[in-house]
Amino acid sequence: MAVDTQRFTLLRRLHGVDVSDIDLQKVEGKGWGIVTTEDLATEEEDEARSLMTIPHELVLNTTTVETYAKESRNFRDLYEAIGPKGNRLDVLLFLLAQLAGSGEEVVSSCWNDYREFLPHEPFLPTQWSENERALLAGTSLETAVHAKLLALTGEFESVREKSSDIPFWNDLLWIKKGVKLQDWIMLDAWYRSRCLELPKSGHSMVPFLDMVNHSSSPTAYYDENSKEEVVFSLRPGARLSKGDEITISYGNKSAAEMLFSYGFLDATVESGSLVLPLQPFPDDPLRIAKLYAFGEQPRIHVSVDEQGIPKWESPFAYLMCLNEEDGLEFRLLQDVEGNREMKVFWQEEDVSDKAKDFEALIQNHEISEVLKLRVVTVVQGCLQEQLEKLEPSEEVAALQNDPEIAEDCKRTATALRRVEVAVLETVVEELEKESTALSSTESVIAYLASMEATHSDLVEGDTSPGEDDFS
Incomplete structure (x- = not known):
């Protein structure tokens, strides 16, 4: 995935995301990631050292989707016709609207621009070709991927059927944009691979923070402060040299779960x-x-x-x-x-x-x-x-x-x-x-x-x- 780092930095500043001593850079074997721009170290007893703070209004979940529906009449028509259906489907519906168009007539948000930094090429097994999925024969993922694709197909057909009755969305989604099943599968891949469990806001997509890669020995963590801002901080006792990658944990998951949700296996884990x-x-x-x-x-x-x-x-x-x-x-x-x-x-x-x-x-x-x-x-x-x-x-x-x-x-x-x-x-x-x-x-x-x-x-x-x- 090609990333314009200057545009990424400009967008971050535009939306009030504060950072300290970190930057987005290429990471060998992982694509893009967050690395240090200075030597960083904390002691076990030190207070948390903040590296990035993301405003609450940028976080994407059911609550923010409901807010966007109140602000945009066109999106409200789509949302009421199909949702609310739960956090995941609500977010996918919002991302579908962003994929179809931008500006006040759809929904104006940071995601209009930020989605260009999300991967558009296949990276999860649900996006693999039929022959590529056949490589999973006999593994625990074989039936899981098949079942997921059936569910996604059903969701897509339901969204298409209900949105086709709304002239604005019928024209934008199915005539002008020509949205296909693979687009819906991609949106689901974005959600599953970049969704985090926040202490207060629950399952959410968090722009900019989602560029942080996984490690079984993470050096940072995320939390929410009293303003419900998402705060990315260095772990107590962490010591990093300039240029080192900063990582978080995506959770203790099996190899199949990691491949299914994130598109990779953690080679450092022996269990x-x-x-x-x-x-x-x-x-x-x-x-x-x-x-x-x-x-x-x-x-x-x-x-x-x-x-x-x-x-x-x-x-x-x-x-x-x-x-x-x-x-x-x-x-x-x-x-x-x-x-x-x-x-x-x-x-x-x-x-x-x-x-x-x-x-x-x-x-x-x-x-x-x-x-x-x-x-x-x-x-x-x-x-x-x-x-x-x-x-x-x-x-x-x-x-x-x-x-x-x-x-x-x-x-x-x-x-x-x-x-x-x-x-x-x-x-x-x-x-x-x-x-x-x-x-x-x-x-x-x-x-x-x-x-x-x-x-x-x-x-x-x-x-x-x-x-x-x-x-």
Whole structure:
């Protein structure tokens, strides 16, 4: 992305953004970033040293979009026809208006000019070509990107349908500007990659501050003061030489999340994590009730920290592996007003508000180790299946050699696959240890022996006619 630094500085001054000892410069391997123009240092006990202050009125979120809607009749028509739909969609609608035109007839704001400093070339997986997205086959991002594109397509069609009934916007968006789905996808990419969680204002896009890059060892942070101005400050104890890059943290996210939202992987992080969907057993007669009681999409979270210690968790897996014989029951009860409500019972106790706590609830069960072994086996199987999906197919191998595919897409997709394979292999190894340990306990051995004996009795007692007995 080409940036006119002189124009950037002029725009910053025009909109009252104060800076001290920092500047926008090219950063090797990252594009653009904020660097120091002087040696900077703070002690742990020092007061925060402010490097940049952004006026509150420049911050973009639902509140400011509502304000712009009050000031511009044309934008208000569009906003009322489509929104308010929540912070993200409100901001995207505002950015769409900025993309279509500028000046008083649309909305006059700093974003009229600032959007030229936002990336217009594809940088998130949702903006990749179909062949580039195929590089993600088998990774945890494959279904996430597909689902996101379906959602974005639905949003775009809804915006187009509703705005086409407004003559001003129909003419500006669809006739003069010719806005396309890829434009809407780009606006979503801007929002996801540049949105920050402010202490008071919540999720917001903050111009100028959004030029600060991420680091797992950040040297600065942002906050809001009593005037609700956004203040960018040096971290206590930070020491930087002139020309060093100043960074913040985008949060503790998995490799897939970083690529999905920001378009890059943090090569300095040795740990890794991923989230996989978990489906209930298809032949489980209680599967619908379990999903309803759980209340959210079942998942498996796996991770390996910087010390190489694996961890997994899946609250739904514990509920998924229980049945009525274990003491699980679902009841439809009616209150005094005649409303029916489903309740979850575990060993005759109402645990409807503890559907995500079955890992703890099974601890006192007489066959708790057997129940835990079921869960471990299910999770291990899911992870093993995901590992098999991560094996590069012939199609992926061919795409890696395709000169039409962007090299950055090849590198990041390969890096993501490598991270996820390493995490899964480490966690599967840990699950194998857990399975072996549980299988050697007295309760599990006794349980399996009783099951085998029961099976033998059933076989011996089977007096059904043979295949050739037609009597």
